[in-house]
Amino acid sequence: MEAIYLDHAATTPVHDEVIEAMVPVYREVYGNPSSIHQYGRKARQVLDEARRKVAASIGAGEKEIIFTSGGTEADNLAIFGVTEELGEGHVVTTSIEHHAVLHAVAALEKQGFDVTYVAPEPDGAVTAEAVKEALREDTVLVSVMMVNNETGVRQPVEEIGEALKNHPAYFHSDAVQALGIENIDVRETAVDLLAFSGHKINGPKGIGFLFAREGVPLTPMTYGGEQERKRRAGTENVQAVKGLEKAMEMMEENREENVAQYENYKKSFLSVLEEEEVSFEVNGQNTTAAIVNISFHNMDVETMLTNFDLEKVAASSGSACTAGSFEPSHVLSAMFPDDPERMRNSIRFSFGAANNETNVKEAARRVASIYRRLNK
Ligand SMILES: Cc1ncc(COP(=O)(O)O)c(C=O)c1O
Known part of the structure; x- marks a missing residue:
């Protein structure tokens, strides 16, 4: 039985072209980009070129x-x-952020910052109005993700950016799940800081970048050398940067085509479930092409994921970082506080380069057959 990967929101297969772009850098460009000799200069060139393109x-x-x-x-x-x-002030974020934001903000709370967590509507998105209402005079930072990693629901980042134009708070958005799917242009969006992952x-893995708009003051988290204009000390991962550059290039070339394809995969997946008379509901509205989060009636996430794994379908319950613990997802809990059932029976399927129309439909048939077996 062929294994089918439907967990691209957790991570994606590395393109062959990305590997091919990295290999010569591993072999030949081993200088330290901070060194002034020719070995260093060669590495510096790789970094500079990648930075330009990214x-x-x-x-x-x-x-x-x-x-x-x-x-x-x-x-x-x-x-x-x-x-x-x-050292102190007020921060606005949402209760559906990735833990990379939620846990960081929780640490700020311990340091004395006051934090408001805006809850989403049942459709999975926070409203710009709710974010605006949470603003205070002493708000120093607003952090709202572009696309939720568990549901794929787009958040109103443009509108929030507009609302913040007359407020001194910095606006950060986690764009990790938006990259490659959404059209991101910082000239058109009033964000100050955007986080991305390769x-x-x-x-x-292990490479990403932060966009920090010129003029936004950033205190470094690591102290050491003067890399990245003194904002991130430590020798740069030159090989991975090269891989990131290639992945970004391919993403740009193929984004629209990919999005259309993933939309079709999603439609096919859902229509097979319907044909097979699976009783389900999609969690969230206005979702991106690559992610669908499904609540299966009368099911339990742990049993389902174990059976999917036996039938070689790889999916996940919420964020991969919390998978294995099977705690109810904080995102679904925030969307459906009065519906504990939904928190226990929802699975995320995410589409990407490891898919084609055939294996997506085959995965849906396996899911349907497991559903029928467990539902007897
Ligand atoms: C929305 C979001 N933010 C942040 C991250 C963390 O990115 P990385 O794995 O590159 O540290 C992820 C990955 O799961 C994510 O989905």
Whole structure:
């Protein structure tokens, strides 16, 4: 039986072209980019070129890109970077953020910051009005993700950006699940800080970047060398940066085609479930192409995931970072506080490069057959 991967929101397979772009850098470009000799200069060139391309692909300037070890570090650098010097103040975020934001903000609370967590509507999105209402005079930071990683629901980042134009708070958005799917142009969105990750777009793991708009003061989280314009000390991961550059390039070339394809996969997946008379409901509205979160009536997430695994269908319950613990998802709990059933019976399926129309439909048939067996 062929294994079918429907967990691209957790991570994606690395494109062959990305690996091919990285190999010569591993072999030949081993200098330290901070060294002034030719070995160092060669590595510096790889970094500079990647920074140019990565910046251009989101409409940013090169100085506005800070390479990090991934989305988590980019989120942390944004959140602690703008609050560190202040020591106190008010922060607005949502109760459906990834833990890279929620746990960072919880640490700020311990330091003395006051935090307001805006709850989503049952459709999975917070409203810009609710975020606006949460603002105070002493609000120093607003952090609202672009696309939720568990439900795929888009958040009203544009509107929030507009609302913040007349407020001094910095606006951070976790764009990890938006990259590769949404059109991101920082010239058109009033955000100050955006966090990205390479491994969600068929790039290597352990690399990402933070966009920090020129003029936004950032206190570094690591102390050491003067890399990344003194905002992130430590020798750069040159090989992974090269892989990220290639993944971004491929993402840009194929984004629209990919999105159309993933939309079709999602439709096919859901129509097979309907044909097979599975009783389900989709959690969230206005979702991105690659993610669908489904509540299966009369089911239990743990039993379902174990059976999916036996039938070689890889999906997950909520965020991969919490998978294995089977605690009710904080995102679904926030969306459906009065519906404990939904928190216990929902699974996320996410589409991407490891899929085609055939294996998506086959996965849906396996899911349906497991559902029927468990529902007897
Ligand atoms: C929305 C979101 N933010 C942040 C992260 C963390 O990114 P990374 O794995 O690169 O640290 C993830 C990954 O699961 C994510 O989905």
